[in-house]
Amino acid sequence: MATIYEVSELAGVSLATVSRVVNKNARVSDKTKEKVLNAMKELGYKPNSIAQSLASNRSNSIGLLVSELHGPFFGAMMSGIEAELRAAGKHTIIASGHSDEKTEQDSIEFLVGRKCDALILHAEAVSDEFLLELSKGTTPFVIINRIVPGIEEHCISLDNEHGGYLATKYLIEKGHTQFAYVSGPNWKKDARDRYAGHLRALAEQGLTQHPKLLVEGNFQQSGGRYGLEQCLSANLPFTALVCGNDEMASGAITRAREADLSVPDDFSIIGFDNIIYADYLFPKLTTIEYPVQKMGQMAAKLILANTYRIETGELTTEFTPRLIERDSCVNL
Known part of the structure; x- marks a missing residue:
């Protein structure tokens, strides 16, 4: 050799x-x-x-914490991050946190122990206090989809409340006044923020959300199936189903078809995320875009700029959701 x-x-x-x-x-x-x-x-x-x-004194590796290693949402995030870092000659070490506080802490400590030059964290369960303490250490990091008071400059965020507002406002403009809602897990801030946006849109028109048509889901297809089943069993009228993400919306569409119901003829459905297969569902899913791949790329650019002093162009930490109109919603 x-x-x-x-x-x-x-x-x-x-x-x-x-x-x-x-x-x-x-x-x-x-x-x-x-x-x-x-x-x-x-x-x-x-x-x-x-x-x-x-x-x-560099490992040229960046540690990446994600909640899960499967699914279109985290796949797009990891793809955006890895491509940006690889183009700069850096490598990615990936660990999963499974939305569990202890597992997230262990995974972050593992990445720090691997002498990663920096970290990119999609951390949902660890406390703000843990992240504030982490910021006092020698390993720099960027957080995706979360704002931690005191270290805002480390945080890349999406305005989830505004996204939830856009979804319901769009349906109201189409004449809908009776809503069912399947949320993400209530302990997750992005799920709570999206529902808060939904309530704001309703309140502007003097509307309210019926509690029996509000179901807590799990951000997975099974949650959408369960949510629609619960809403149908309530025997209350609704013309629109708002889902906290696209995976649950796809589960609800499948369950509706099994129940011989037609979307959007029997009721409209809107999702959130604009994951890759939203455009391939039947009907094609109207949704709110969560630019997770671009946010992942931006996280990588921030690391490259701040840790390696590599010029990466314009940097931002704030992203705004937008409506993607397709075929799953109709006018009344």
Whole structure:
């Protein structure tokens, strides 16, 4: 196996110059860099990542905590983050928290222990106090979909309340006044915020949400099936079903078809997230876009800019949801 000394001799440069090229140091001319890279290619030289880390005090890896490793929502998030980091020559170490406080803490401590240069966290269950304490350490981090008072500059957020408002306002403008609502888990802030937006839209028109047509779901297809079953069993009229996310909306559409009900002829359905298959459901799902892939990319850009001092263009921490109109809602 070729060594850095052989690369140095073949390229006719010093060991320090080879090291700078390997570690992507800008203080090397393009001509010299090309000579070194050509020598590395000719000799089949592969840099030792451990040695690089020791020399640069960087692991060139970023730890990523997500709630789950499956599903279109987290898949889009991970894809956006990994692509942005890989393009910059960085690698991602992924751990899951399963929306459990102890598991999230253990996963974060694991990533810190792996000497990650920085962390990107989709942390739902750990307390603000835990994250504030984490911010006092030496490992920088960015949080997605959460604002922690005192470290707002670390947080990338979506206005979930406004998204919930947009969904219900859209249906009201179509003439709907009788609503069923399937929320996400009430302990999750984004679920509570979306429902708060729903209530704000109703209140503007002097409308209220009937408690028997309000069901707590789980942000999964099974929650949408269960939610629709509960609403139908209440034997109360509703012309629109608002779901806290697209997965539950898809479950509700499937359950409606099994009950010989037609969407949107019997009732309209709107979701939240605009996951990849929302456009392939029947009917195509009207929803609120949650730009999770772009938010993941932005989290990676913030890490690259602040940790590695890599220019990544314009940075922002606030995202705004928007309505995606398709076929699952009709005018009354």
